[in-house]
Amino acid sequence: MKNKTWLQSVLNIYLIEYALSAILRQKYKNFFILSIFTFLTFLLASVFFITNSIKYELESTLEALPQIIVQKIKAGRQDDMDVSAVDEILSIAGVSDAVARVWGYYYFQNAGVNFTLVGVDEYENQYKNSLEKIVQKFDFNNEENIPSMIVGQGVKENMSRNYYKQYFNFIKSEGTLKKVNIAGVFDADTQLESNDMIVMSKDEVREIFDIQQTKATDIVVKVVNPEEINTIASKIRLMYPECRVITNQDLQVSYQNIFDYKSGIFLALFIVCLFTFFMIVYDKASGLSSEEKREIGILKAIGWRVDDVLKEKFYESFILSFFAYVLGIGFAFAFVYIFQAPLLRNVFIGYSELKTSFELPFVFDTQTLFLVFFLSVPIYVAATILPSWKVATLEADEVIR
C-alpha cells in the first residue's frame, strides 16, 4: 500500500483498466454505440453552435439599427422624401441627429439576387459606425473620375461569377447603363446585414435609382435619450401624418420573428436528435445480454461488492460516452467554424442566396458545452448503470446458475 499517490488511492486504476478492456472486448458493439453517440453529439453541438452564431450576429445587427426611421408613404407604397424634413426634425427637442439616407434594393437579374445600394456622403455624419469606417478607408472619387463602389463579400462573389471582376454595369431607371468600378471589398469580419451591401456616393445612387437632389429614400433619427424614442416618434408622426415612423423596437420584433421561426425549425431537429438518442438509451436500458449478466454474477461471486461493479460500469460508460462527446464537439467545431456548416447552414440562412456567403462568427460558449454534455453523457451513464445495478443486487447464485 506504500508508494501510492493520492490519485491512485482515490481512483482505482485496475478498475479503470478493467473497464477499458471490457469496452474493447465488445469492440463492434461499442464502436457502433460510439459512432451513433458521436454523431448525435455532433449534430446537437452543431445546431447549438450555429444558433449561437446567428444569435450573436442578430444581436449585433439589432444594436446597429437606427433608433427611428421616417419613410414617406404614398398610396400605400414607400416614396421618396423631401430632404428639407431633416432640418425640421432636427429642431425637435431631444433629437441629436437626423440624416437623409439615399439607398435602395437593386435586383441583379443574372444572379437572381438583390443588392442593397447605400449612398454615402463623405462630408456628412454616417448613421452607422460600420459605414463611417468604410467612408474613411476608401476614396470614392478617384483621379480618372470613374465612379467607384465598395462591395460586400457576397456581392463580390456574385459579380465575379457573372464575369464582373473590375466593374459592374448598373441598369438605370430609364434603361441606360452606368459603369461603376469595384474599388474594394469589406473586411472579412463584415456581418450578415452588410454582405449584400454596395456602398457608393449618394450622387451615383441617385442617378441609378433616379432620385432627385431634393429627395431622399428615408430619414434616420438619433435621439439624445433612448427612453424618449417613442415620444419623439409620436411628435414626428404628428408633424408628418403622411409618413411612416418606425422605431428600433418595431424592427427588433420583426428581426426576432425571423430568428424565432428559424430556431423553431431547429428545435424540431433537436427533438429528432433527442428521440434517436433516447431510442439507443432505451435499447440499452431494456436489459443486459445473458453474457453481461453472467459476468456481473461472476464478479460478485469472486468478491466484488455491488458498488465495485457499479463503479466499473460507471467508468465503462463514462469513458465511452465522454470520448464520444469530445469527438462530437470537436467535429462540430470543425464543421461549423472551419467548414462553415455546409448543408445545415442552408436551413438557417434561407432568405436570400446572397446571405449564405456570410461567415458564422466564432462564439465560444461554455454553457453550450455543458448543455450538450448534460444532455448526453449522464443519460448514457445512467442507462448503463441502472440495469447493471438491477443484476448486481440479485443473489449471485441466481445470476451465474
Add this chain to the structure above:
Amino acid sequence: MIELIDVTKIYEVNKKESVRALSHINLKIKEGELVILKGSSGSGKSTILSLIAALSKPTSGEVLVDTKKISKLPDNFSSEYRRDNIGFVFQKYNLIPNLSVKENILLPLVPLNLDAQSMHQMSESVMQRFHIEHKQDVLVRNLSGGEQQRAAIARANINNPKIILADEPTANLDEKLSLHFIEMLRELKASNKTIVIATHDPLFFGLDFVDREIQVHNGSLVL
C-alpha cells in the same frame, strides 16, 4: 469453523412452483477438514456450497462461519466475506472467456486497489503453484478444459482463502487430469485449508487424505 443449523432452502421457480432443495440440514465442518459431499444429481450438493459461500441465503436456519452468521449478512458484506475467506472453484469454472488467464486470476483483487508489485507477486505465486503460468497471457476461451480448471483453482487461491469450495471439479476432465486435480487437492489439504467438495466422481471416494464423505439425498444428509 463452518456450521449449518437447521438449514432449509426453497427456490421459488415462479409464483406457484417452488423447489425444496435442502430440508432441515445440520452440518459441522472443522478447520482444516476436507469433506466430500456426494449424491445424485439434484440432491442439493451445489446448494450447500452456495450457502457456505453466501452466494445465496437459506430460507430458514442459519449458516455460521467462524461463529459469524453469514446467512444474515447484507449483500456488500457477503461480497467482502467471500473476498476474504472463500475460494470457489465453480462447476463451469466461471472464468471470463475474453480475458487472459492472468487477468482472470487477478480479478478478485481488482477492487482492492493494491500496488502493482504485490498484485504481480500474488498472481505469479498462484500461477506457479497450479501450473498455469506458461499460459498466463492466453485468452481463457482458447484454453483446454484442464487448463481452464487450473486457472479457476489459481483464481480461487489468489486471496489466500481459509475455505476452498469446489463444485464437480472433475466433471469436465479426463481421468489423468482428474488424478492431477486430486494431487493438487492433497497439497491444499496439507496447507491446512478447510475444503468442501461436491462431486459424484467415484475417484474421490475412499481417498486417504479425505476426512469425511457425506451422502446428500433429496435435500437431506444421510448420516
